[in-house]
Amino acid sequence: MSEREPYWYLASYPKSGNTWCRVFITELRRLAGLDSADATEAAQQEERELRLNRDLATGSIVSSRHWLDDQLGIDSSDLSWRELDKVRGRVGHQRALYAECLRYHKVHDAFTSPDSAGQPVVPTEGCRGAVVVIRHPADVAVSLSHFFSWDLERCGAFLLNEEAALCRSSKRGGQQVRQFMGSWASHVQSWVDQQQIPVLLLRYEDLLVQPEHHFRRLATFLDLPAEEPLIREAVANTRFDKLRSKEEEEGGFHERPEGCERFFRSGRSGEGQEQLTGEQLMQLEEAFAATLHRFGYGAAPAEVPLLGLSGDGTLPSQQPRLI
């Protein structure tokens, strides 16, 4: 028998709060005294305080070549993107050797790709569920613009592009494989509408407004301790201003790309409304009207109650796992 452990996905379009959730999980586990057996060596040595660049050990990104090579037993860069997408969903979830705590995998891929023949590009066997974090696309555009050093026009076009992908070049190597995403709306729908694994949908805007409530839902979904004092402390320790000053103290966050001044930049919602032109906003809102409406995004993205979801924010199709 293979060694199997429960695992979850943290699925999001880039710049939607995925890393914030991973930092929260890391901090919650640290406060709860978990991880002593399976956290990174660094985390064990450094129990006093969260350190961004050492402890963010929630699990490898699903698009990691290192992980795929180990599971496939070959050099994944000897396969084309098309060949890879066909097998990625079947890589299984054997414990990667000598790896850190591997339970909560970040993923930016859409659930399926045009090359995956209708099958998920991520393994689902034994998967306990996916936390899907979404954020208003206008705010995503502003955040992408800082992250990739692109102008807002290009970010808007990227969000609208039905063929958008990360690491898409087939002409150079890299530590991650291509991640097909499609447009912002297609990406969100691919995760929310799939029927293979349970989903917890979180809106970035709600995490900002009611962090304790929504991070508690996250903890519960991931079978993590969710006592109120613990959640309160973890939330307080991972507030945006704290993360920003940690990033400064530590001389930069290593997940920050070249040219990006700071990873934890503003964290606010509503920047898209301020910075995108009327035309750019209209393009996004028209193209994504149905999806925006479905997920409760009106003209002002924040503080709008989530429509179409049951009272606790779980999707109707989801198994009733939440308290």
Add this chain to the structure above:
Amino acid sequence: MTGSQAHYRAFELNWHCQGLAIPELPGCSMEALAGADPLIAIEPEEPDHWPQLEPGPHDTPFLQMARGDLRLTVDDIGRFRITDGVRIAWHRQHSGVSDQDISTFLLGSAVGALLIQRGIFVLHGNALEKDGKAIVCMGHSGAGKSTLAYALMQQGWRLLADDLVAVSPDGLVLPGIPRIKLWHDAAKAFGLDPADLPPIRQGMHKYLLMGEALQRADRPVPLQALYLIHQRRHDSAGPDQGRITRITSQQTAALRLRNQAFRPRFVRGLGQEGPNFMALALLQRRVPMAILPLPAGIAAMQSWLKEQDLLQAAAEETSSAELVAP
């Protein structure tokens, strides 16, 4: 299909190959063939004849392993069975699969598994030779190993091994597969025309450099230094950013070396952890290991490499922080 036969030489072994041409491997001389080195068989075979394996704890949907027996499936391409360190059986999944498709996966995973079965310590990296001494550069997939190897060859180093680096118990790096694989963008940055190079597989933008296109070393060479590639960022600053730093802690060095072994899953699944650990411990005591902070960009990397003495640099204890560590 089974008509052609050829003899090759790599890793101080002779390889008798049936039904498949492997242009990446050097031919075996009559003299070597008459010598005492073992002869490994590479043969086509119907997988229907392969006995069932009990599921092992390290298996994946693509890999089944037991002591002395490894099965690898590359979807829609081929299946491989590697047994007892003496034989590789291969099977083409369909007629659209080319010899090149088969040899690509055979040279990477199947040969690696065979070496591990023979108890040979195999690192994932490139080995280069200069003045009769070798360095090994290691890093995960995508870290820039091949680009570094080609840059070093431009500066007079000769290629000993690519991808699979076999180290003998007495600390010699064995001449392995004398080819490197360069991505389109890297080839262009070196001034090569990708149109002139054979792709690793049909339709892929990754190319093979082999034969006349590179200088190779064909004798075992003592290992002088181990390097871990660390890609520097364009926006990195600070005086120590470009300094080669020796890893002085024995424990850290052992961990790093373990992580750079070729396919640790094979090692475990094949029950070779014991011999592997002994080899690792021996190597780590004998050979200095250091972090190689490669500048981003090929031109910057080339000029930085010109200033380094890689045969000596790993042994120099450059980091004051490391020196005070216990």
